[in-house]
Amino acid sequence: MTESDETARLARAAGLDKFQAAYPDQLKSALQSASALARRLPKDLAPAEEPAHALRLASRTEAGQ
Amino acid sequence: MSDLAWMSIAEASRLLSERKLSPVELTDALLARIERLDSRWHAFIRVLPERARAQARAAEAEIAAGSRRGPLHGIPVGLKDIIDVAGIPTTCHSKIYADHKASASAVVTERLESAGAIVMGKLSTHEFAIGGPSFDLPWPPAVNPWGGNHFPGGSSSGSGVALATGMVPAALGTDTGGSVRNPASMCAIVGLKATYGRVSRRGVFPLSFSLDHVGPMTRDVTDNALLMQALAGHDPMDPGSADVPVPDFSAEIGRGVKGLRIGLVRHFYDGDEKAHPEQAKAIDTAADVLRDLGADVREIRLAPLGDYTVCCRVILASEAFAIHRHHLQERPEDYGALARQRLVGGAAFSAADYVDAMRMRARLIALTSERMAGLDAILTVSSMDPPPPIDDAEACARVYPRQARQPFNVTGQPALAMPAGFTADGLPLSLQLIGHAWTEPRLYRIAHAYEQATSWTKRRPPTIT
Numbered sequence: 001m002t003e004s005d006e007t008a009r010l011a012r013a014a015g016l017d018k019f020q021a022a023y024p025d026q027l028k029s030a031l032q033s034a035s036a037l038a039r040r041l042p043k044d045l046a047p048a049e050e051p052a053h054a055l056r057l058a059s060r061t062e063a064g065q
Numbered sequence: 066m067s068d069l070a071w072m073s074i075a076e077a078s079r080l081l082s083e084r085k086l087s088p089v090e091l092t093d094a095l096l097a098r099i100e101r102l103d104s105r106w107h108a109f110i111r112v113l114p115e116r117a118r119a120q121a122r123a124a125e126a127e128i129a130a131g132s133r134r135g136p137l138h139g140i141p142v143g144l145k146d147i148i149d150v151a152g153i154p155t156t157c158h159s160k161i162y163a164d165h166k167a168s169a170s171a172v173v174t175e176r177l178e179s180a181g182a183i184v185m186g187k188l189s190t191h192e193f194a195i196g197g198p199s200f201d202l203p204w205p206p207a208v209n210p211w212g213g214n215h216f217p218g219g220s221s222s223g224s225g226v227a228l229a230t231g232m233v234p235a236a237l238g239t240d241t242g243g244s245v246r247n248p249a250s251m252c253a254i255v256g257l258k259a260t261y262g263r264v265s266r267r268g269v270f271p272l273s274f275s276l277d278h279v280g281p282m283t284r285d286v287t288d289n290a291l292l293m294q295a296l297a298g299h300d301p302m303d304p305g306s307a308d309v310p311v312p313d314f315s316a317e318i319g320r321g322v323k324g325l326r327i328g329l330v331r332h333f334y335d336g337d338e339k340a341h342p343e344q345a346k347a348i349d350t351a352a353d354v355l356r357d358l359g360a361d362v363r364e365i366r367l368a369p370l371g372d373y374t375v376c377c378r379v380i381l382a383s384e385a386f387a388i389h390r391h392h393l394q395e396r397p398e399d400y401g402a403l404a405r406q407r408l409v410g411g412a413a414f415s416a417a418d419y420v421d422a423m424r425m426r427a428r429l430i431a432l433t434s435e436r437m438a439g440l441d442a443i444l445t446v447s448s449m450d451p452p453p454p455i456d457d458a459e460a461c462a463r464v465y466p467r468q469a470r471q472p473f474n475v476t477g478q479p480a481l482a483m484p485a486g487f488t489a490d491g492l493p494l495s496l497q498l499i500g501h502a503w504t505e506p507r508l509y510r511i512a513h514a515y516e517q518a519t520s521w522t523k524r525r526p527p528t529i530t
Binding site: 010014015016017018019022023026027029030031033034035037038040041042045049050051052053 | 275371375376378379382386390393394395397398405406409410411412413414415418420421422423424425426427428430
């Protein structure tokens with residue numbers, strides 16, 4: 001897949017086809033920058049390592065019950 | 066009596082309570098100053114003179130009747146223009162929201178007005194708190210009076226400039242990746258990003274839900290604690306708000322730092338990044354000042370600065386894109402070039418990237434907490450460099466990656482930026498103090514002790530009269 005194919009695929013997936021038509025270079029640049037950042041995310045996360053925004057429900061008292 | 070333009074909240078509050086100063090006199094003096102200076106520095110998007118005068122008259126009548134509400138009663142404040150005031154447009158400094166009138170006030174606006182503060186107007190920002198400094202928006206960017214034509218930091222740029230030019234004694238900013246602390250650093254003022262959840266964000270246009278904070282900005286530490294006192298408190302309708310007790314934020318001010326343990330994170334600015342030599346020296350000197358005052362300052366290591374930066378950028382970009390996707394598709398031409406470029410960046414991350422960044426965040430929170438065990442606070446750099454000229458786009462763009470503020474948006478810890486000296490050319494240098502969650506009073510104690518031992522918060526820009 002060429003870089004422009006990849007950018008077009010991204011635009012479709014993200015619902016940005018009009019944006020892509022007007023600013024194709026900005027989307028291409030976004031893709032390059034995001035790919036570089038994503039490569040720096042840790043590769044050794046264990047399956048049980050949960051994200052920082054785990055769901056917290058109000059206690060019965062907090063919920064007014 | 067001090068010059069009204071540079072009067073602290075604490076002094077004005079005392080004079081107002083003694084009826085030696087009238088809220089109307091103070092408000093009129095600052096409105097006249099804004100009228101005289103703002104065409105040069107562009108701190109304000111919208112000044113609200115009639116509304117402010119009405120609030121000042123009401124405050125004067127209440128104080129005269131013996132109904133003083135507290136230390137902010139009759140004190141003028143400015144609000145970053147992503148913070149709602151009922152009936153007034155919240156433009157976000159963007160063509161997209163130029164006519165967007167707020168139907169209700171933000172909780173922080175309500176809290177300030179309940180405390181008797183006088184809202185002077187809406188302050189300039191980077192577009193949607195991310196795209197700036199930009200010259201292709203309906204309003205010009207704020208300009209830093211330090212240096213005369215320099216970048217004031219952002220995104221709460223108008224807040225920093227309004228304080229540094231003596232237009233208001235108090236302002237609110239917001240901080241998602243450092244946007245209170247950046248202008249505090251660049252404009253030689255004091256800015257606090259409190260613990261995540263300490264201050265309600267309801268009625269504030271979001272940039273990144275899990276990283277956004279609202280923060281007080283003032284010219285000195287004592288004033289910052291006074292402003293913070295009015296802002297803090299649980300808001301059950303803000304999902305990020307924490308139901309925790311609100312302390313007396315000024316309680317520890319004046320107790321000094323003897324016996325406190327402070328970790329110095331040198332590797333952020335002399336290893337992971339290489340700060341401007343005068344900025345690096347300012348932090349090392351600040352460590353010596355705190356040692357001389359009796360603190361136990363020892364070097365510690367956190368995770369590499371780049372780890373926090375990657376984590377913050379993936380989360381921020383992903384959440385911001387979710388907020389802006391519709392407008393990016395339908396009205397991309399109505400964004401300025403910088404905001405458009407930065408906001409569309411989140412489109413390219415996968416769902417797994419975002420989740421992994423959040424898992425990385427949990428790791429970084431745990432590691433930072435472990436490394437800070439036994440310490441009262443840590444000291445490190447805020448900005449790596451003094452402010453660049455505002456018309457040097459490349460140098461301004463470098464300000465964003467060359468900083469150490471994002472780690473504490475990732476961890477949610479309280480972090481305060483304040484002046485730590487000036488370059489040989491007279492440009493501001495700064496430091497950052499970080500505490501454990503919910504320990505803002507301890508941060509104010511350390512910051513105040515440092516402030517008293519130096520004179521940096523007393524300096525005024527030589528370009529301003």
